[in-house]
Amino acid sequence: MLDQKLYILMISVHGLIRGDDMELGRDADTGGQITYVVELARALGRHDNVAQVDLLTRQIEDPHVSSDYAERIEELGLHARIVRLPCGPKKYLRKELLWPHLDQIVDRCLHYLRQQGRLPDLIHTHYADAGYVGHHLSNLLGIPQIHTGHSLGRPKRERLLASGRKEQTIERQFNLSQRIAAEEDTLIHASLVVTSTWQEIEDQYGMYENTDPRRCRVIPPGTDTSRFSPPGRKAIVPSVQTSIDRFLNEPGKPMILAICRPDTRKNLHGLVQAYGGDKSLQDMANLVIVAGSREDIRDMEDSQRKVMSDMLFDIDRYDLWGKxxxxxxxxxxxxxxxxxxxxxxxxxxxxxxxxxxxxxxxxEAAASGLPIIAPEDGGPRDIIANCRNGLLVNTLNHSDIAAALKEAFADKKRWRDWSKNGVLNVRRHYTWDAHVAKYLKEVDKLLHKERKRLRRQHAATLHYGQAPMPLAQKVVICDIDNTLLGDEQGLAELLQWLRAHAKTISFGVATGRTVESAIKVLKKWRVPMPDLLITSVGSEINYWPSLRPDKGWINHIRHQWRRDTLAEVLKEVPGLTLQAAENQREFKLSYVVSPEDMPPLEQLYQYLHQQNLHAKLIYSHEAFLDVLPVRASKGQAVRYLAYKWGLSLKSFLVAGDSGNDEEMLVGDTLGVVVGNHSPELETLRGLEQIYFASKPYAHGILEGLAHYGFMQADSHGDPHASR
Structure with missing residues (x-):
């Protein structure tokens, strides 16, 4: 079994999530998924092998919703809680509008985890938006991701197109192309995909290019049998009974009960047609439809308002008042x-x-002793096969719905058998304890594989175990050429020191090289891979071992960047020759410079400004010019990392030797200029927090570490660490 008790981070971004009195059906985003994630978190928290479950969602401060959703922490029970983090505007947003803000919740989650002092053992994401967040967190932290889709974009788009909706209208309303792309990325990355049925794997996930059935597991959800149970001798709560009976002429008749959101896919129109078109069914039973809570239909979302209005029109059309x-x-x-x-x-x-x-x-109905009629599709097939408590029906045909309902009422003995079967078989097949037992068995196997992978990777890194960045107290970042590399003995001593302090100090490089070139030269010098790589003069940030780019950084530096136009305009500037194609990047143009021919940088900036272009110009070694987005540079990358990982700039020791290192050396970082530096850095001598080492290369970095007191740091803590 598991070596230690688990810390599980669950992520469910959208909807209104709270532990009690859930507002199910309030809108299209607050439905079954909300129940699922809350009950799963509670059930996991009760298990002996789980230390903590954090259900991370969005913090909402909006006068139109309860103040409960603004509470930062809500306890769910033993070892389980809801954690709400701000993401985007304070007001409530439907899920289709959250995509531009998801990178922010990645960063907020990193800050939160730093405060916990322990990283999760796994990340379990729910729905596509959380899948996006969890995918990036998993890459940044080196933690496996488990994903549950709940519903998927490709099947939804197919159903909407089949119903006659136009593709452009669908895209405008649901933003499905972005959702589907995120789902495909999550399916590539996730270590485990949890589904409720085999049909979900075959028919729904089967529509995706990146689905690997070997990484899918069927683990049906449970229900809380302490809440959902058959009626005993105790009377029904009077207010509930009154709220139904006040609509009905003959309230004592059997009930046809439907509970769902007012959503086109829920087919309330077909149900009312089935009931309204069959007089004998109306004589047998009343119809009760609970479609969420509402104050005024006119204030509902457009799609919900249409469903509710059409339902009222159908009730009137068939004259069903009182029934x-x-x-x-x-x-x-x-x-x-x-x-x-x-x-x-x-x-x-x-x-x-x-x-x-x-x-x-x-x-839930089955656990309450209530027989069921359900679509001949997906989960209902498995539920009725396991519970033997009802009928499957083609819900596309309202006559079939009516026929199935009449058949259910026709045989009283069979009704009683269905009622008993549902109660017994839900306890056998669909409890949360059974779900959690199977879930943790799969987690145990997954984490065992993960540990084996980490052991294989250990030889190529300074660290063993989880990525140190979220828990690091300090970070050492240095240029590669002529700073880190150049003296084998000094490099060996520096690497030995970094290994000894790997639990509290992270190691990174910042270089003008591309990431591929940086890895190649580091391997040539037998340098274990750093935790992070700032490459292409600060226009790219990647994390080892995944080498996935930092998406938040990409979005940040994209501002005002017009690469093709810049390349065209700079053709006219004398003294500039484009470097080889492998040195050009999405956010970097690199030139070889003839110093005697190139205009001064000030004139170049003026020239670009006249063309209404914005860029940062990095001149180094009197031989190279790099053109970057205005927000990109090694220095800006370091500052972004300080924000992202919740560290002060004084926790960063940065070392360099040339002009393209200048921006990361100045300011609040602890700067080290190695003894073999270029003349262009002499202008920094005497500035606060810039130490000029007497020794060259890695020996100079070690000298800087001693100067700033890093040598006093040990594996148990650092007296100078940022708190």
């Missing part, structure tokens, strides 16, 4: 009572959805 209940207000605490009321009245639960990946309401 249909559509209550306005229901809390999460009322839902178990609804199921029990329907069971007591010998009713059935119907899920009329056009497609259903799983269907948590189906197992």
């Amino acid at each position: 249909v209940a559509i209550p306005k207000h229901f809390t999460g605490e009322d839902v178990p009572e609804l199921y029990r009321l329907a069971t007591r009245r010998r009713g059935v639960f119907v899920n009329p959805a056009l497609t259903e990946p799983f269907g948590l309401t189906l197992i």
Whole structure:
């Protein structure tokens, strides 16, 4: 089993998430996924092998929603809590509008984890937006990612196109191209994909290029049988019963109960058609539709308003007044009572959805002793096969829905058998304890493989175990050529020191080389790979071992960058010759310079300004010119890293030898200029926090470490560390 108790970070970004009185059905983003993640977090927290579960979501400060969603921390029970971090505007946003803000939640999560003093053992993400966040965190931290999609973009787009919607309209409303791209990236990276059914793997994930069935596991969700249980002798809560009965002429008749969001895919239109078009069904039972809570239909989102309006028109069309209940207000605490009321009245639960990946309401109903009618699709197939408590139906045909409902009411003995079967088999197949046991068994296997991978990787790095950046107290960053490299003995002594302090001090390089060139020269000198690589004169940041670029940095430096236009304009400047193609990057143009012919930098800046172009010019060794975005440089990259990882700039010791190192040497960083530096750095001599070493190369870095007191740091802590 597991070597130590687990710390699990779960991420579910969108919707309104709280532990009690969940506002399920309030909008399209607050549905079954909310129940799933909260109950899974609670169930994991109860397990003996779990030390802590943090369910990370978005903090919301909005007068239109409860102040509960603004609370930073909410305890869910033993070893489990909701952690809310700010992301984008304070107000509530639907999930399609969150994409531009997700990089921010990556950074906020890094700050949060630094405060915890321990990294998670795994990251479990829910839905595409959290998958994006978790993918980047997993790369940055070297922690495996588990992903649960809940619903997927490709099947959704296919269904919407099949319903007659135009592709441009779909894209404008749902931003599906960005969602699908994120899903594909997550499927490449995730170590494990958790699904509810085999059909989900075959038919839905099968639509994706990057699905690997070998990394998919079917682990059906559970239900809380302490909340969802059959009616006993205790009376139904009067307010719940009254809220239904006030709509009905004959409230004692059996109930056809539907609970879902007012969403086109839930097919409430088809259900009302089935009921309204069959007089004998109306004589058998009342129809009760709980479609979330609402104050005024006119204030709902456009798509929800249309569903509710069409439902009211259908009720009026079929003259169903007195036979249909559509209550306005229901809390999460009322839902178990609804199921029990329907069971007591010998009713059935119907899920009329056009497609259903799983269907948590189906197992809630089953646990309450309420037989079910469900789509012949996805999760319902497995649920009814396991529970033997109802019928599958083609929900695309409203006549079939009506026929199935009448069949369910036709045989009282079978109704009783279905009711008993549901209760017994939910406890056998769909409890959270059973889910967690299978889940942790898969996690154990995953982490065992991860440890073996880390052992294989150990020889090529300074560190063993989790990436040190989030927990580092200090960071040493140096240029490669003529700073880190140049003296084998000095390099060996520096690497020995870095290994001895690897638990508290991270190591990085900052170079004009491309990342490929930097790795090649480091391997040639037998330098273990650094934790981070700032390359191409600060226009790129990559992390070892994944070498995935820092997406937040890319988005930051893209500002005002017009690479092709800059290249065209600089053709006219004398003394500049483009370097080889391998030295050119998306955010860098590199030139060889003829100093006697090139205009002074000030004139070059004026020239670019006249062309309405913005760039940073880095002149080094009196031989090279690098043209970067205005926000890019080694110095700006260091400052970005300080923000991203929650460290003060005084926690960064930076070392260099030439002009392209100048910006990272000045300011609040602890600068070291090695003894073999270029003359262009002499202008920095005497500035505060810039130490000019007498020794060259790596010996000069060691001299700087001693000067700034880094030599007193040990593997148990650092007296000079930023707090």
